[in-house]
Amino acid sequence: MSERLEDIAAAMVADGKGLLAADESSGTIKKRFDVIGVESTADSRRDYREMMFRAKEAMTRYISGVILYDETIRQKAADGTPLVDIIKATGAIPGIKVDAGAKPLAGYPGDTITEGLDGLRERLADYYKLGARFAKWRAVIDIDVAKGVPSATSIGSNAHALARYAALCQEAGIVPIVEPEVLMDGAHDIGTCYEISKATLTKLYTELYAARVVLEGTILKPNMVLAGKKSGKTSSPEEVAEKTIKLFRETVPAAIGGIAFLSGGQSDEEATANLNAINAIGPHPWKLTFSYGRALQAAPQKAWSGKAANVAAAQAAFAHRAHMNHLAALGKWQPELEQAA
Numbered sequence: 561m562s563e564r565l566e567d568i569a570a571a572m573v574a575d576g577k578g579l580l581a582a583d584e585s586s587g588t589i590k591k592r593f594d595v596i597g598v599e600s601t602a603d604s605r606r607d608y609r610e611m612m613f614r615a616k617e618a619m620t621r622y623i624s625g626v627i628l629y630d631e632t633i634r635q636k637a638a639d640g641t642p643l644v645d646i647i648k649a650t651g652a653i654p655g656i657k658v659d660a661g662a663k664p665l666a667g668y669p670g671d672t673i674t675e676g677l678d679g680l681r682e683r684l685a686d687y688y689k690l691g692a693r694f695a696k697w698r699a700v701i702d703i704d705v706a707k708g709v710p711s712a713t714s715i716g717s718n719a720h721a722l723a724r725y726a727a728l729c730q731e732a733g734i735v736p737i738v739e740p741e742v743l744m745d746g747a748h749d750i751g752t753c754y755e756i757s758k759a760t761l762t763k764l765y766t767e768l769y770a771a772r773v774v775l776e777g778t779i780l781k782p783n784m785v786l787a788g789k790k791s792g793k794t795s796s797p798e799e800v801a802e803k804t805i806k807l808f809r810e811t812v813p814a815a816i817g818g819i820a821f822l823s824g825g826q827s828d829e830e831a832t833a834n835l836n837a838i839n840a841i842g843p844h845p846w847k848l849t850f851s852y853g854r855a856l857q858a859a860p861q862k863a864w865s866g867k868a869a870n871v872a873a874a875q876a877a878f879a880h881r882a883h884m885n886h887l888a889a890l891g892k893w894q895p896e897l898e899q900a901a
């Protein structure tokens with residue numbers, strides 16, 4: 561396939577296809593495995609991810625790319641085939657998480673800054689050789705209005721880091737996914753999420769512009785505009801769609817390669833219904849699809865539960881969620897389709 565950044569970005573958001581975020585760091589995947597009673601070892605993580613990458617129907621029809629973790633991009637399947645080759649054989653593009661995680665921001669209790677810029681040029685060259693054609697960096701913006709979180713310093717520092725990361729990726733021939741995640745964990749209402757997301761995206765695109773990042777060769781991985789989990793309120797898909805699109809029209813250049821949402825702790829069906837509602841009110845200036853971690857994997861994880869005998873059932877569960885999100889990316893999903901499964 562073409563190696564031009566804008567072509568890779570376009571392939572990542574090809575009609576009805578989206579990204580599988582399988583880049584959980586060791587700490588995060590351990591938390592997920594604890595829930596299904598599986599010990600997290602290099603082999604169990606490999607077996608689990610190999611199960612998904614070999615899910616032919618899901619991978620070939622609905623998945624445009626897979627975000628990997630450093631361990632996974634170097635791992636071989638049980639039969640010795642590199643996992644990257646298994647992904648490529650399905651037609652999906654391998655990608656890599658390159659940030660080193662969100663750390664407390666000095667002087668600003670409650671705020672974080674994502675680290676990982678030191679040595680990034682060399683690491684990107686290595687990942688390119690290993691087959692990665694896109695990368696991902698996640699900035700984490702929490703909301704706690706009473707405590708002044710997030711601060712303008714946190715929004716600014718994270719946007720600056722994202723821009724430096726994106727410029728380095730493009731220099732290495734790798735498409736940067738820029739992910740400024742405004743968390744849905746707080747007690748805030750949907751209007752506050754909108755305001756904080758607006759400040760975050762405005763700053764992000766100012767910094768990307770200043771860093772001379774070519775927008776056509778980037779993908780945005782944003783949160784949807786939602787009420788915080790602890791607010792006790794659920795926003796309807798129509799409200800989420802209306803506010804999310806209003807936000808993007810105000811802040812996100814039409815030139816970018818595309819938009820692939822994170823799921824951020826929404827239930828599987830909520831993440832699908834919201835993506836569908838967003839696309840149903842189109843046409844929009846950008847393609848809008850999924851880059852889900854939890855909302856694609858919760859069902860197959862449960863079905864798998866660490867047992868080889870469950871691989872086919874887990875792959876079927878993955879295919880179902882990927883299919884539902886494929887339809888949502890086209891604005892053609894309907895709730896009845898969930899029951900039909």
Ligand SMILES: O=P(O)(O)OC[C@H]1O[C@](O)(COP(=O)(O)O)[C@@H](O)[C@@H]1O
Pocket residue numbers: 581582583584585586587588589627661698739822823824825851852853854855
């Ligand atoms: O905290 P970690 O381990 O870096 O990973 C956080 C996860 O958040 C994501 O960015 C989005 O995942 P969700 O869709 O589950 O919110 C994933 O790509 C990543 O695995």
